Amino acid sequence: MNIRQFNLGTMLNCLEIEQKRSINAAARSRDISQPSLSRSVRAMEESLGVPLFRRTASGVEPTPFGDTLLYHSRIVQSELQRCLHDIEERKKSGRATLQVGGTPGVVGWLVTPTIMDLLRSDGEVNVGLLEALPEDLWSSLQRGTVDLCVSTPFEAAAGETPPGIPLLREPTRVVVGAAHPLVKRKRIGLQDLVELRWVLPAGAPGWQRRFEEEFHAAGVQPPQRVFTTNSFLAMRQMLAQTDAVALLPLDYVSTDLRSHTMRVLPVTHEFADMEYLVYVKRLEQLPPLVATFIEHLKVRAGARPASATYASQA
Numbered sequence: 466m467n468i469r470q471f472n473l474g475t476m477l478n479c480l481e482i483e484q485k486r487s488i489n490a491a492a493r494s495r496d497i498s499q500p501s502l503s504r505s506v507r508a509m510e511e512s513l514g515v516p517l518f519r520r521t522a523s524g525v526e527p528t529p530f531g532d533t534l535l536y537h538s539r540i541v542q543s544e545l546q547r548c549l550h551d552i553e554e555r556k557k558s559g560r561a562t563l564q565v566g567g568t569p570g571v572v573g574w575l576v577t578p579t580i581m582d583l584l585r586s587d588g589e590v591n592v593g594l595l596e597a598l599p600e601d602l603w604s605s606l607q608r609g610t611v612d613l614c615v616s617t618p619f620e621a622a623a624g625e626t627p628p629g630i631p632l633l634r635e636p637t638r639v640v641v642g643a644a645h646p647l648v649k650r651k652r653i654g655l656q657d658l659v660e661l662r663w664v665l666p667a668g669a670p671g672w673q674r675r676f677e678e679e680f681h682a683a684g685v686q687p688p689q690r691v692f693t694t695n696s697f698l699a700m701r702q703m704l705a706q707t708d709a710v711a712l713l714p715l716d717y718v719s720t721d722l723r724s725h726t727m728r729v730l731p732v733t734h735e736f737a738d739m740e741y742l743v744y745v746k747r748l749e750q751l752p753p754l755v756a757t758f759i760e761h762l763k764v765r766a767g768a769r770p771a772s773a774t775y776a777s778q779a
Contacts, residue, residue, distance in 0.1 A: 475505040476538040479517060479527075482506070483535050486524030509534075540746065543609030563754050566595040566602045566614030569666075569697055570717035571741060576615050579765045583758055590754065598666070598695055606744055612755050613745045615762065618671065629742035630759065633766040635714040637736040638729045640722075642704040648728045655685045655734045664703050664711040667693040675737070676712055683734050701727075714739040741766075 481491040488506075492499040510517050517531035527535055550562075563583075567576035572594070580592050595602070595611055602614040615632065639658065647653055659680075666672055673693075680687040692709065694700055703709045704727060721727035743759055745751060751759070 472505065472509065473541070475509045476534070476541060478502050478505055479509070479531065479535060480538050480542060482518060482525055483527055483531075486526070488525060539607075540609075543607075546609065561589065561754055562591045562593070563758060564593045564595065564611045565758065566597060566605055566611040566616075568599060568602065568616045569596055569695065570714060571615050572596045574716045574719055575741075575762070575765060579758065579761045582761045582765060586761075587757075599671075602744070606746060609746075612752070613743055613758065615741060615743055617739055617741060619744065628748045629744050630748070632741045632743050632762060634738040634740050635716050637712060637714050637739050639732045639736075640704065640711050640713050640715075640718055640727050641709070641730055642706070643726055643728050644705075645708060645710075645728070645730075647710075647730055651731060653730050653732045655680060655683050655732065658710055658730075658732070659686060659688050660690070661688065662690045662692055662703070662707060662709040663688045664692050664694065664700050664709050667695040679734070679736055712736065 478491065478495060478497075481494050482488055482502075485491045485494060488503055489499050492502040495502065506517060513530070513534075515530040516528050517534060518525050519528055520526075565576060565580065576594065580594065583590060583592065595605060595614075597605065599616045599619055602611065602616050603619050605611045606614055618629065639653075641647060647657070663676075665676060673691075677687040692703060694703075700711060701721070704711055710730065715722065715729070718727050722729065743762060745755060745759075
C-alpha cells in the first residue's frame with residue numbers, strides 16, 4: 466500500500482471506534498452515517514490486507530494490526546492538533562512556538578541557558594518550558610505537548626520509546642552538605658556510607674536500580690535508608706540539615722558546589738557517568754525550529770565548564 470493511499474479521515478474514524486468501542490457510537494460522534502464509517506474501515510482493511518477490528522461480547526476491539534495503526538494514528542492526530550495550534554498562534558502573534566521539556570536538574574544548567582541562546586538569535590520565537598520527571602516527559606512527548614525534551618535515559622514503556630539523540634555524559638558523585646562530618650576525611654569507602662540516609666530522585670526507578678547495582682557490583686549491600694523526592698529544595702534541606710548523602714550528576718548541584726554550600730565526598734568507588742539525551746518523536750524530518758534548538762543544545766553542552774573541577778573541593 467502506498468502512503469498516498471492512507472486516508473486521514475479513516476485513521477480518525479478508527480481512533481473514535483477504539484474510544485467508543487462501537488461503530489454506531491463512533492459514527493454519531495464523528496457526525497457521519499454508520500454505513501459510511503464502516504465502508505471507510507473496510508476499505509482501509511482491504512488496502513492493508515489485514516483486519517483492524519473484531520467484534521467481542523464487550524464491543525468492538527482492535528486486532529494487533531489495529532493496535533499498530535491506532536498507535537501511529539494518535540501521533541498523526543497530535544501532530545495535526547499541534548499544527549492547528551501553531552497556525553492559530555502565528556495568526557495572533559506572527560511568532561513560531563516551541564515547547565521544550567527537561568528533567569529538574571538539567572533545566573537549570575543546560576535547557577534554560579539554551580532557550581536564552583535561541584531567543585537572542587531569533588526574537589520571533591515563543592518558547593514554553595516544562596520541567597518534569599522522565600516518565601512525565603515521555604508521556605508529554607507522546608501526547609505532543611512538548612516538541613522535544615532533555616532527559617536521562619527513558620525506561621522502556623508501553624508502545625514505542627521515542628528516539629534519543631546522545632547529548633553528553635556527566636560525572637556522578639556523592640554529595641553532602643558543607644558541614645557534614647565526612648568532608649574532613651581524605652578517603653571514604655562505600656561501606657562507610659551504607660548506614661547513612663541517602664537522598665534520591667523520586668519517580669525514577671531506573672536511577673534507583675542503577676544506584677543499587679553500583680553497590681552490588683562493589684560487593685556492598687545497598688543502603689536501606691533512602692529518602693526520595695522530586696523537590697530540589699527538599700533535597701538541599703536534607704543535605705544541609707542532616708547527615709544525608711546524595712548521588713547526583715555534578716552539574717545538578719554546580720551552583721551549590723561553587724558557593725561551597727555542598728561538597729563532593731572523596732569516595733574511593735567511581736560511580737558511572739550519567740547520560741543525557743535529547744528526545745523527539747521521530748528523527749526523520751525534524752521541524753526547523755526543533756533542529757535549530759538541538760544545535761544550540763549541542764553547542765551549549767560542549768561549552769559548559771568541566772565538572773571535574775568541582776571534585777577538587779572535596
